[in-house]
Amino acid sequence: MAILLRLIVVLLMLANAVNSEEVIDYRMCPDTACLVYDLYVHPCPEALHNQPCEWKENSNTSIAFKYNPDFGANIPLTQLTSVTIFMDLPFLDIDMNACLYTHCPIKKDTEQYWFYNLFVPKNYGKTFYTVKVEFWDSVSYQTCCFFFALKIV
Numbered sequence: 001m002a003i004l005l006r007l008i009v010v011l012l013m014l015a016n017a018v019n020s021e022e023v024i025d026y027r028m029c030p031d032t033a034c035l036v037y038d039l040y041v042h043p044c045p046e047a048l049h050n051q052p053c054e055w056k057e058n059s060n061t062s063i064a065f066k067y068n069p070d071f072g073a074n075i076p077l078t079q080l081t082s083v084t085i086f087m088d089l090p091f092l093d094i095d096m097n098a099c100l101y102t103h104c105p106i107k108k109d110t111e112q113y114w115f116y117n118l119f120v121p122k123n124y125g126k127t128f129y130t131v132k133v134e135f136w137d138s139v140s141y142q143t144c145c146f147f148f149a150l151k152i153v
């Protein structure tokens with residue numbers, strides 16, 4: 001299963017290679033308990049110029065990355081959040097079951113892969129978003145978390 005997921009991620013990265021780019025302009029949350037690296041956002045040709053990724057409404061997008069957590073989790077949960085000065089709002093509508101996006105159980109101190117396939121609906125809201133990508137162990141609440149900037153156009 002891990003190998004299959006890895007293969008799928010590699011294939012999707014290749015398929016998306018035309019306009020999927022490595023995003024280096026992201027920052028970890030202060031209390032994160034993991035490393036995140038090799039972050040690929042599709043589409044994001046803007047990353048070449050260190051600009052926020054631009055996603056169109058009514059389109060399929062994806063976020064893929066490698067991570068190495070300080071914690072393990074049998075039942076990990078995840079959410080995407082749009083961070084604003086006033087409050088954090090859910091970003092897109094994703095299933096909180098993290099096992100849909102990575103191999104479960106999540107293993108401590110091990111490199112693993114993450115892949116979200118996302119759909120941006122029509123009339124979602126054309127603006128800048130600071131997206132918080134987050135997953136955590138439902139028992140210990142240890143969390144892996146980072147932010148990146150995105151524009152929906």
Ligand SMILES: *[C@@H]1O[C@H](CO)[C@@H](O)[C@H](O)[C@H]1NC(C)=O
Binds near residue numbers: 058060
């Ligand atoms: C998004 O992906 C789904 C599933 O592959 C597909 O059915 C749909 O047509 C795609 N939507 C757009 C706008 O490309």
